[in-house]
Amino acid sequence: MAHDNKYAYTIEGKMALPYQYFAGATSSKFIVALRDEKKILAVQGKQSGLTYVPPRQVCDRTFEHLEDNWVEVKDTGVVTNFTVIRYEEPYQPMKPPFVIALIKLDGADTPIAHLVSCDDVGDVAIGMRVKAVFAEEAVNTILEIQHFVAE
Amino acid sequence: MSKNRNVGIIGCGMSKFSSHREEVNQPEMIFEAVEEALADAGITMDDVECIVHGNMELFEMVHQPDMWHALGTGTRGKSGVRLTTGGTTGATLACAADNLVASGLHDVVMAVGFEKLQEGHTTGGISNMADPLWGRKLQAGALTGTTALQMIDKFGEERAKACAMKHRVIMDEHAALNEKAHRCFNLERSFITEMMDASPQLVGELRMIHMCSQSDGACVVIFASEAKVEEWKKKAAWVHDHETVHREESIIFTEEKTTHRVSAERIYARNGITNPREEIDVFEMYDPSSWWGLHWLGEFLLLDGDEHLQMVENDEICINGKFPVNPSGGVVASNPIGATALVRVAEAAMQVRGTAGKHQVPKPVHKALASGFGGTMWSTLMLLSDEKLNLEEAS
Numbered sequence: 001m002a003h004d005n006k007y008a009y010t011i012e013g014k015m016a017l018p019y020q021y022f023a024g025a026t027s028s029k030f031i032v033a034l035r036d037e038k039k040i041l042a043v044q045g046k047q048s049g050l051t052y053v054p055p056r057q058v059c060d061r062t063f064e065h066l067e068d069n070w071v072e073v074k075d076t077g078v079v080t081n082f083t084v085i086r087y088e089e090p091y092q093p094m095k096p097p098f099v100i101a102l103i104k105l106d107g108a109d110t111p112i113a114h115l116v117s118c119d120d121v122g123d124v125a126i127g128m129r130v131k132a133v134f135a136e137e138a139v140n141t142i143l144e145i146q147h148f149v150a151e
Numbered sequence: 152m153s154k155n156r157n158v159g160i161i162g163c164g165m166s167k168f169s170s171h172r173e174e175v176n177q178p179e180m181i182f183e184a185v186e187e188a189l190a191d192a193g194i195t196m197d198d199v200e201c202i203v204h205g206n207m208e209l210f211e212m213v214h215q216p217d218m219w220h221a222l223g224t225g226t227r228g229k230s231g232v233r234l235t236t237g238g239t240t241g242a243t244l245a246c247a248a249d250n251l252v253a254s255g256l257h258d259v260v261m262a263v264g265f266e267k268l269q270e271g272h273t274t275g276g277i278s279n280m281a282d283p284l285w286g287r288k289l290q291a292g293a294l295t296g297t298t299a300l301q302m303i304d305k306f307g308e309e310r311a312k313a314c315a316m317k318h319r320v321i322m323d324e325h326a327a328l329n330e331k332a333h334r335c336f337n338l339e340r341s342f343i344t345e346m347m348d349a350s351p352q353l354v355g356e357l358r359m360i361h362m363c364s365q366s367d368g369a370c371v372v373i374f375a376s377e378a379k380v381e382e383w384k385k386k387a388a389w390v391h392d393h394e395t396v397h398r399e400e401s402i403i404f405t406e407e408k409t410t411h412r413v414s415a416e417r418i419y420a421r422n423g424i425t426n427p428r429e430e431i432d433v434f435e436m437y438d439p440s441s442w443w444g445l446h447w448l449g450e451f452l453l454l455d456g457d458e459h460l461q462m463v464e465n466d467e468i469c470i471n472g473k474f475p476v477n478p479s480g481g482v483v484a485s486n487p488i489g490a491t492a493l494v495r496v497a498e499a500a501m502q503v504r505g506t507a508g509k510h511q512v513p514k515p516v517h518k519a520l521a522s523g524f525g526g527t528m529w530s531t532l533m534l535l536s537d538e539k540l541n542l543e544e545a546s
Contacts, residue, residue, distance in 0.1 A: 011283045017275045019212040022267065024176035057179045060227045063186075063196055 026057045026067045034144040038134050042073045042108055053108040054142070073107035075132040076151055080104050080111045084121045093143070097121045103130055103148060115147040123150070157377035157539045158252040159387025162192025163497040163506070168333035168368035168485035171269050177216070178223030181265050181369040184490075185225060188261070188371035191506065192385065199373070200257040201230035203247050205240040206265045206489025209276035216265075224263050237280070238437070239395070240264060241370065241493030242523025242531035246393045248374040249533075253390075258376040264490035265369040273365065273488075280526060293526070294362070296354030298442045303356060306457060312356060314460045316347040319361055319441040319483060321469055326480025328470065328510040333366040333485040361441040361483070368487030370494045377539065388503035388519070388535040394418045397529040410530035411450035411522070418532045419453070427452050432516040433475045433502045435495040437524040438482050448476065451522060451532075471513050478502070478510040492523030496533055503535050 023031065026043070033039045043055040043066035050059070057067045082101035085092070092098075099121050102111035116124055117133070130148040138144070164187030166172070166180050175183070189195060202224050204217040213219060217226070217233040224231075232251075236243040244262040251260045274293070281287045302311040320340055326332040338346065350360035380387045396414040415427070424430050436451065438444030448468070449459035462468050468476040479498040482491055499519035501507040516537065523531035 009284070013283055013287070015275070015279065017209060017212050017272050019271045021211075021270055022171075022173045022176055024179050025174045026179070027176060056222055057175070058182050058223065060222050060225065063225065 024057070026055050029070075030055050031140055031142075031144060034134075034142075035138050035140065038075075040073050040075055040105060040132070040145075042071050042105075043067065044069050044071050050109045051107060052110050053105055053112055071107070073105045075105070075145075077103045077105035077108070077111075077130060077148075079116065079124065079126055079128040079130060081126060082116065082124055084124075094147075099124045101130075101148070112142070114142070114145060117147040117149050154253050154540060154542060155255055156253050157380075157542065158249050158374050158390045159377065159380045159385070159539075160372055160390065160496070160500040160504075160535065161375045161380060161383070161385040161387050162188040162190075162194070162371075162373035163501055164188030164191055164371040165331050165490075165494065165497065166369045168331055168366045168487055170333065170364070170366065172267065172367040177211070177213070177265065177267055178220045180267065180367065181220055181223035181263060181371075184265075184369040184371040185223060185261070185263070188373050192373045192375075194259070194373070194383065196225040199225065199229065199259050199261045201232065201251060201260045202226045202263055203232045203234060203244050203251070203260060204263045204265075205234040205236075205244045207237065207240065207276060208235050209279060210271040210273060210488070211267055212271055220263075220265070225261070230257065235489070236525060237529060238439075238488060238525025239492050239523040239529040239531050240489045240525070241491055242393075242437075242496065242521070242533065243395070244493050245372060245374075245496040245521075245533055246395065246531065248372070249390045249393060252374050252376050258379050260374045262372045262374065262493055263369065264371075264487075264493035266487040266489040266491075267367045268365040268486075268488065269367050277526070293439075294354050294357060296357040298446045299356035302442065302446060306460060310460065312347045313343060314463050315356075315361060315441045315445050316343045318445045318463050318468075321463070321466075322438070322441070322444070322477055322481045322483050325470055325478050325510060326484035329479045329484070330509070331368075331485070332480045333364050333368070335480070335484065357440060357442055363439045363482045363486040364484065366485050366487040368485065368490055370487075370490040370497055372493055372497050372500065386504050388500035388537070389539050391518075391534040391536050391540055392418055392422055393531065393533040394421075395529065395531045397527070399527055409447075409450045410528045411447050411524075412453060414530045414532045415451045415453055418534055422534060427520075428474050431474075431518050431520050432514065433478065433499065433512050433519045435479065435498040435502075435519065435521045436476055436481065437492055437495055437522045438477065439486070439524065441483060443524075444476075444481065444483070447522075451520075470510060475512045478507065478512055480510075492525075492531065495521040495523060496535075499533070499535050503537050
């Protein structure tokens with residue numbers, strides 16, 4: 001059966017929903033150390049033995065509090081997985097093609113998601129060694145590390 | 152009504168309710184309530200099989216918050232369910248948790264309700280409830296002055312206004328006894344006349360002072376099967392029944408029964424309650440404003456005259472009165488929306504279990520009633536008791 005959409009209206013809409021996000025004391029301490037001292041902090045579970053980057057207040061495996069057990073990890077690490085973004089749209093952090101990778105920093109047990117800057121995205125591979133490049137201007141997010149580059 | 156198995160509430164926890172909780176992120180705030188509920192129940196997360204999570208859609212602009220909140224809820228490696236039914240979300244979480252245990256699917260289920268209203272834009276989120284063609288540009292938000300107008304028409308301006316304001320003052324007196332409450336103003340009864348005229352008007356006679364807060368907070372309630380309650384030798388608040396009634400329309404015709412009255416009629420009929428004022432020992436009501444708190448008291452108790460006004464005028468709803476309502480201070484004191492209706496269930500369970508501390512009602516509590524409310528006119532009731540259901544008799 002053919003559909004007649006001559007008088008089928010479409011309402012055009014746009015949502016604007018402002019929000020703020022309370023980072024909390026634990027995450028904020030990480031950002032401040034990153035911004036002011038270029039240090040990458042982690043929290044360590046005494047029961048689990050795991051070192052978490054980014055930090056978290058509670059271990060979701062053992063439910064032990066972690067927020068008072070800080071250690072420093074290195075600004076170097078290894079790519080454990082990655083994807084290449086090849087399409088262009090507004091609000092991207094870099095001009096495509098670019099790489100978002102999971103990077104396990106030396107001393108950490110959990111990887112963080114971050115950008116890898118490189119001349120050729122074909123060069124990025126699992127197991128690749130990378131090093132953090134810190135942002136020149138404060139942004140108060142994980143983008144205090146501007147991106148990672150090949151070590 | 153038939154229920155496969157008895158279900159008991161064995162633990163309750165709440166974060167501190169506040170206008171701002173900058174020092175904790177969302178999963179961290181939830182964990183405060185999780186930790187307290189586990190301690191209250193005397194169990195560990197290993198004992199919990201399933202987590203039912205809920206909050207308001209769009210309020211914090213987080214997609215799939217239940218996944219992200221796993222860091223605080225303990226869902227890792229367990230069954231997880233997300234529910235969102237507007238203001239009734241917390242009550243729906245409790246109903247679902249009861250069903251999940253009663254069905255035999257799980258023995259121990261944790262209901263987690265949360266909201267961080269300060270992080271989002273409440274009216275922006277709520278506006279998306281309405282149909283884009285018929286209603287989205289024509290909304291007044293969550294505030295309505297209709298009830299004030301109707302009560303003034305029915306009972307006279309002076310009496311109705313004084314009663315709504317006294318309801319507000321009693322809730323504030325109760326909030327002073329609850330360390331988790333967001334707001335306590337120490338309102339004084341001697342200033343009722345001044346306050347009811349001086350507070351800024353929101354819609355007609357619905358004034359700022361009558362309205363609930365916008366709060367950040369989380370609530371957790373742990374439901375367990377009868378076998379687990381007995382194995383662990385816990386004091387439980389047994390879930391006797393729950394009922395949800397809603398009506399998807401934007402205009403409420405006054406000649407129709409309210410969803411509150413219909414839900415109450417059904418739950419009383421099923422449970423053999425003929426005189427709720429005598430048979431129920433404490434009522435935790437979802438009262439978004441003092442006008443609604445006052446009006447709905449009459450609806451939930453199936454009253455037709457002015458008895459609910461008298462109950463406020465003669466202090467019957469006070470914590471030490473004959474029919475205590477909201478010894479916690481209610482929703483006008485604390486309103487982290489996705490948690491709010493679960494807080495009502497938690498508070499009712501705490502009264503039955505005798506763990507409400509400074510706001511424990513000073514009389515034996517055998518039966519407690521908790522209500523939830525949300526748009527559009529959702530009404531939910533849960534009936535708790537210190538005695539198990541006789542399943543053979545009930546079926």
